[in-house]
Amino acid sequence: MPDNYPGHYPATRMRRARARDFSRRLTRETQLTVDDLIYPVFVTEGEAVDVAAMPGVRRHTLDGLLREITDVAALGIPAVVLFPVIDPSKKTPDAAEAANPDGLVPQAIRAIKREFPELGVMTDVALDPYTSHGQDGVVDDDGYVLNDATIDILVRQTRAHAAAGADIVSPSDMMDGRIQAMRAALEADGHVNTVIMSYAAKFASSLYNPFREAVGSAANLGRADKRTYQVDPANTDEALREVALDLKEGADMVMVKPGMPYLDIIHRVKETFGVPTFAYHVSGEYAMLKAAIDNGWLDERAAVLECLGSFKRAGCDGVLTYFAKDAARWLAPAD
């Protein structure tokens, strides 16, 4: 075929729309903004300490937390989620401290709400920071996590968080039937507008280890695992059933966790249910990226924004990420 044959060109040139910045902007299908971010923060009863496997992440004292939150609020991040580091002397087999209305989390909620009433405050409803054995529930003599006995204390923990002013309570325990019990308790207490974001599809992942170091539950858990309650990473239909049940029981928003290795689950959840869907870009994912970034192997800004953007493309409404402050800074309009 001669080179100048008039029909000798691709019928569709996909590169045409990519050729200039203005048209790349016009044809962009999804966009990550500061409105998509939830920032996880660690608060401790002891001294402030950096988390070794999570460079840039610190366990804050209450005062330090308020300084941290001043930055978060100034950046326009809509919400934070609180994780407590509990003094080992307060950890017991039944996690009684979890329901203390004046415990560390209720104190932190009150302190934040006093200074930053507009900031969304979300709490983790789970017992692992409070149990001497590091599990997310109370256990029998064989170490099996008891479902219904655990729900009793989760409900008391929920009430304590809501009474202190939590906007969103977020159960990460994976017990069966806990959403219904929590919703009933919130309604009974008059907290009709307290949102439940359930960790609906939470997988038994190896990517939570840095977090367990951060909250100080790793040593308590030892060699035990959470596979009798968290979902097998090989399963999809089971994850969807979990989401369906949590929605039926009254969850307002659902979460998939971990994040990037589970984009397929996120996509199916959003397609199937069309409800507010979030992902937790977990500690191990943060650690992986940071390790490569700190070695100079990845460009931080480009890599992090691409990874966080993938959650939007997969169908997420938002993402819990330890990169929230960095992302908010990079996404801020230039002034």
Ligand code: PBG
């Ligand atoms: C515990 C909880 C975990 C995380 C959030 N809540 C860990 C676990 O299930 O062992 C993990 C978060 C992260 O890895 O960043 N209920």
